[in-house]
Amino acid sequence: MKTPLAWRNVLHKKIRSLIALTGISFAILLIFMQLGFYAAARNSATSVYDALDFDVLVLSPQYVFVARPADFPRRRLEQTRAIQGVESIVPVWIDLGEWRNPEIRERWNILTLGIEPGQRPFRDPAVNDQLSLLMPRDNALIDSLSLPEHGHLAPGVTSEVQHHRIRIVGLYAIGGGFVAGSTLITSRETFLAVFKEASGDRINLGLVKIASGASARAVAEEIKSRLWPVATAWTRPDRAKAEQRFWLRVKPIGIMFNSGVLVALVAGAVILYQVLASEVQNRLREYATLKALGYETGFVYGIVVRQALIFSGLGFVPAFFFALFLYFLLRTHAMVPVTMGLTRVIGVFFLTLVMCLSATFLAIRKVGKTDPAELF
Numbered sequence: 001m002k003t004p005l006a007w008r009n010v011l012h013k014k015i016r017s018l019i020a021l022t023g024i025s026f027a028i029l030l031i032f033m034q035l036g037f038y039a040a041a042r043n044s045a046t047s048v049y050d051a052l053d054f055d056v057l058v059l060s061p062q063y064v065f066v067a068r069p070a071d072f073p074r075r076r077l078e079q080t081r082a083i084q085g086v087e088s089i090v091p092v093w094i095d096l097g098e099w100r101n102p103e104i105r106e107r108w109n110i111l112t113l114g115i116e117p118g119q120r121p122f123r124d125p126a127v128n129d130q131l132s133l134l135m136p137r138d139n140a141l142i143d144s145l146s147l148p149e150h151g152h153l154a155p156g157v158t159s160e161v162q163h164h165r166i167r168i169v170g171l172y173a174i175g176g177g178f179v180a181g182s183t184l185i186t187s188r189e190t191f192l193a194v195f196k197e198a199s200g201d202r203i204n205l206g207l208v209k210i211a212s213g214a215s216a217r218a219v220a221e222e223i224k225s226r227l228w229p230v231a232t233a234w235t236r237p238d239r240a241k242a243e244q245r246f247w248l249r250v251k252p253i254g255i256m257f258n259s260g261v262l263v264a265l266v267a268g269a270v271i272l273y274q275v276l277a278s279e280v281q282n283r284l285r286e287y288a289t290l291k292a293l294g295y296e297t298g299f300v301y302g303i304v305v306r307q308a309l310i311f312s313g314l315g316f317v318p319a320f321f322f323a324l325f326l327y328f329l330l331r332t333h334a335m336v337p338v339t340m341g342l343t344r345v346i347g348v349f350f351l352t353l354v355m356c357l358s359a360t361f362l363a364i365r366k367v368g369k370t371d372p373a374e375l376f
Contacts (some may be wrong), residue, residue, distance in 0.1 A: 007310060017311075020275040024315035025322075027268025027355070031348050032323035034260035036330075036338040041254060043337050044177025045247040046240045048111065051174045052092070053123045055216045057234045058206030058223060065246055067096040067111060067179045069204040072231040077206040083222050085214030090121045092205040093191045093198055096180060101151040102159040108149050109180040110161060114191025114198075121207055127185075130170040134187040140166045145175040145335050146182030153182075164194045175337060178253065206231070265355050272311060272359035305360050312356040316349060 011017070048066050049057070058077055060070035080086050093114035098107040115121050117135055120128040130141055140161075142153050151159070157168045161184065174183050192198050210219050216235045223233035234242065248254030323340065330336040 007306075016275075020271065020311060021315050021318075023271040024268055024311055025319040027264050027271060028316055028319035028348065028352055029323055029326075030264035030267070031261055031351055032319060032344070033326065034257045034264060035344055035348065036323070036327060036340075037336075038248070038254065038257040038261075039344070040336050040338045041178060041247055041257065042244050044175060044179075045243045047175045047177045047337075048094075048113075048179075048183065049236070049239060049243065051122055051124065051127070052205075052207055053121055053209070054090075054207035055210045055236060056208040056220045056223060057236065057239050058208060058227070058231050059234065060204070061229055061232050063232075065179070065243065066094065069094055071199075071202040071204050072227075074201050074203045076227050076230050077203060079226065080206070080208060080223050083219060083226070085210050085219045085222075086208055087211045087214075088209045090119050090207040090209075091116070091203040092121060092207060093188060093195075094204045095191075095195045095198065097162045097184075097194060099150055099182060099184070100160040101149065102157055103151045106149070108147070108182070110150070110182045110184050111180040112161060112184045112186060112191065112194065114186050114188045117187050124172070127172045130172065131185075133169040134185070134190070137187065137189050137193065138164070138166055139169045139187070140190065141170040141172055141185040142168050143175065143183040144171040144173045147335055148333070150182045162194050162196075166190075166194070175335065178247065181335075208233070261351075265351060268352075269355045269359045272308060272356060273362050275311065277362070305357075308356045308360040309353075312352050316352050320345065320348075 058072075058080065060072045062070035064070070074091055077089055077091060080089055095112055097110055097112050099110035100107055115131065115134075117131040120131070122128050127141070133139055134141065144153070146153055151157075153168060153171070155169055155171070159166060159168075166184070166186070172185070186194065188200060192200055208219070208223070210216055220233040220235050220238075223231075227233070327338045327340055330338050
């Protein structure tokens with residue numbers, strides 16, 4: 001039979017089909033958004049460490065996450081210079097403070113990094129080249145990816161962190177993620193003036209660069225064996241995995257977004273099932289006629305399956321483009337780092353097919369039980 005029965009069924013009642021497509025598209029859009037937020041949370045978890053230049057990271061054993069790093073004696077970091085394979089070390093101070101919006105004077109969290117301007121602790125040369133601007137005390141560089149709540153940020157703007165006057169002298173792009181709405185880079189002297197409880201003799205992070213050919217894991221194990229229990233060491237990949245695990249498994253953020261995907265899948269499957277079940281119920285006589293004419297049950301099943309695939313495909317297209325639009329708004333207005341990758345498109349399309357087939361399996365059961373003799 002060459003007649004496209006599935007397509008004709010979809011077009012038979014256009015308003016009803018349009019309403020069904022709206023519901024299915026909304027469910028697919030929810031999946032796109034939840035997965036986008038999940039990926040943004042994963043990327044934001046390591047945004048600060050992605051910006052820092054190290055092969056091995058030395059931390060306090062009491063470290064929780066980047067905004068609660070604890071501290072350890074700086075002299076212990078200096079001891080790592082004697083370890084074979086260590087090329088250089090850089091101390092970093094880090095703490096969470098309160099930034100005052102320069103226009104409306106409201107306070108917002110800001111993650112502040114204290115560094116020694118003569119060193120180059122960042123992977124981006126453009127950021128390192130600006131560090132000389134921090135030499136006069138109370139100067140700072142601020143994140144251009146700061147949330148709008150932090151106010152208009154540009155070189156020359158002055159405001160306060162922890163009630164201490166700060167002057168902005170440059171911009172960079174890192175992103176504070178879920179820890180804070182912005183990040184700030186200062187010199188060590190300015191950091192110690194802002195955070196009174198901090199000490200120049202105790203640091204929060206130790207950035208270790210290793211020599212060419214050396215093993216980062218071997219160096220990390222050697223540092224750990226020498227500094228434990230005062231400090232510990234992580235390779236870059238291990239620290240990234242641990243940070244992501246904290247935010248996506250320990251904190252409720254990852255659970256919330258994963259649950260959102262599941263809820264969206266169930267909602268889409270329920271909508272599609274209701275549409276298909278209603279279609280099957282309304283067309284039982286037609287399906288029974290096809291069976292009476294000699295068409296096998298599998299052929300009739302195929303009509304319902306193709307109809308479900310049409311609904312899913314037509315619902316996927318507008319959901320994809322609307323998700324692109326929402327991703328753009330989130331990146332430009334809320335500074336949430338959501339991007340649309342090919343892997344996610346394929347993944348959502350696969351989930352859409354799973355949703356489609358699940359709903360179809362439930363809807364076609366009546367077709368299999370249909371006896372043509374009972375309907376006429």
